[in-house]
Amino acid sequence: MDIAYQEDMILNDIIDACVQRMGWQIQSITPIRRGWLNLKWKIHTDSGIYLIKQYNRERFQAYDPAVLEQAFAQQIRLRASGIPAPQLITDGHTVWHTSALGERFLVMDYCEGEIIMPGMVNEAQLYDLGRITGQMHRLLNDNSLPVQAPPLFQPPTRDQRLQYWEQLYIQFQEEGHQIYLPIVEQQRQTTITMNMDILQTLRPGWAHRDLWTDNLLFYPDKVTAVLDYDRLNYDYPQLDIARAILSCVWDGEFDLTRAAAFMQGYREVHPHYNERLSVSLQALWYMESVWWIRTGMDKDSGPPVRFVREMSWLAEHYGVLDEIIDFL
Missing domain, CATH: 3.90.1200.10 (Aminoglycoside phosphotransferase (APH), C-terminal lobe)
Structure with a gap:
C-alpha cells in the first residue's frame, strides 16, 4: 500500500475518533515530519490547537504499556509542578485514545516555540x-x-x-x-x-x-x-x-x-x-x-x-x- 495513502487512512480514522469524542470542528491539519515511525499532526480546531501523536503498531510492540502509562502520569505531574511539558488531553479516564480501526494515539496541547538545530542552542x-x-x-x-x-x-x-x-x-x-x-x-x-x-x-x-x-x-x-x-x-x-x-x-x-x-x-x-x-x-x-x-x-x-x-x-x-x- 502506498505510504501516503496509508497515512491518510490513519489520519482520517483518528480524526473521526476525535470529532466524535471531543466535538471538534476541524479547521486545518498540518503533518509534522519528525520522529521515527510514529505519525504526528498539528490540528487547528474551534476549541484550540492540538498535537496528535499516533503510535506505529510495529514500534508499539517494543513498548511496555505499563511503563508508558507511568511515564505519562509523570508528564502530567511535572507539568502541574511547573515543568513546561505538553498538557495531555484525556477522554475522561485515560490519556490513551483508540480509533475505530485500533490506532493508539495521544492528544495534547500544541506547544509554541522552535526546534533549534543541534549544536546551535544559545x-x-x-x-x-x-x-x-x-x-x-x-x-x-x-x-x-x-x-x-x-x-x-x-x-x-x-x-x-x-x-x-x-x-x-x-x-x-x-x-x-x-x-x-x-x-x-x-x-x-x-x-x-x-x-x-x-x-x-x-x-x-x-x-x-x-x-x-x-x-x-x-x-x-x-x-x-x-x-x-x-x-x-x-x-x-x-x-x-x-x-x-x-x-x-x-x-x-x-x-x-x-x-x-x-x-x-x-x-x-x-x-x-x-x-x-x-x-x-x-x-x-x-x-x-x-x-x-x-x-x-x-x-x-x-x-x-x-x-x-x-x-x-x-x-x-x-x-x-x-x-x-x-x-x-
Whole structure:
C-alpha cells in the first residue's frame, strides 16, 4: 500500500475518533515530519490547537504499556509542578485514545516555540534548559516514584564490548563498507583504554532519557517545552545532562561557555551536584555508541548520522575530555 495513502487512512480514522469524542470542528491539519515511525499532526480546531501523536503498531510492540502509562502520569505531574511539558488531553479516564480501526494515539496541547538545530542552542537557552532539567530531576526523584533496581543501562564488560566492535569490523569488511572501518577501529581502541571504574560512579535515579534538541522547543532566551516522555524511566540522570549538552553545544567543537551555562542553571537547583561532565560524557559514549554504530548504518539519514558523528568525536577525544572540560 502506498505510504501516503496509508497515512491518510490513519489520519482520517483518528480524526473521526476525535470529532466524535471531543466535538471538534476541524479547521486545518498540518503533518509534522519528525520522529521515527510514529505519525504526528498539528490540528487547528474551534476549541484550540492540538498535537496528535499516533503510535506505529510495529514500534508499539517494543513498548511496555505499563511503563508508558507511568511515564505519562509523570508528564502530567511535572507539568502541574511547573515543568513546561505538553498538557495531555484525556477522554475522561485515560490519556490513551483508540480509533475505530485500533490506532493508539495521544492528544495534547500544541506547544509554541522552535526546534533549534543541534549544536546551535544559545547561552540563555542552555541556562534555562539546565535549570528546567534540574527541576525535572528533583521532582522525578522526590520519592514519589519507587527506586527500581537495576537501572535500565547495564554496562557490558570491556571484553563484551570489544567483541562487539571486532565482529562489526569483520562484518563491514565482508559487506564492503570500508568507509566505516576507521570509525569502528577508533571505538575499539577507545574501549581498550577506557577507565571502566567511572561506570561505578554513576548515580541511578529517574530520568527523561531522551533529552536532545528534537525534543526541546525554545524562544530566543528560554525553553518553552520539553517533549516526548516515552522513554522516561529509572536510569542515570547525569546521562540526561550529557545528552542534552552534547546535542545542544557540539557542532564539530565543544563550546565550553554554553555548556557552563547549562551547568550553572542545573546547579542553581542542585547546588551540591559535583559529578564531572567529562565522566558523564564518557559514560554516555559507552552507552550510546553501539546504538548508532552498527550494521545498517549505511542506510541511515538525519539524526542517526549526527549521533554517529558525536560518538566518533567522543571516542577520539575520550582521553582528553578531562582537560577539555576540566571545570565542569
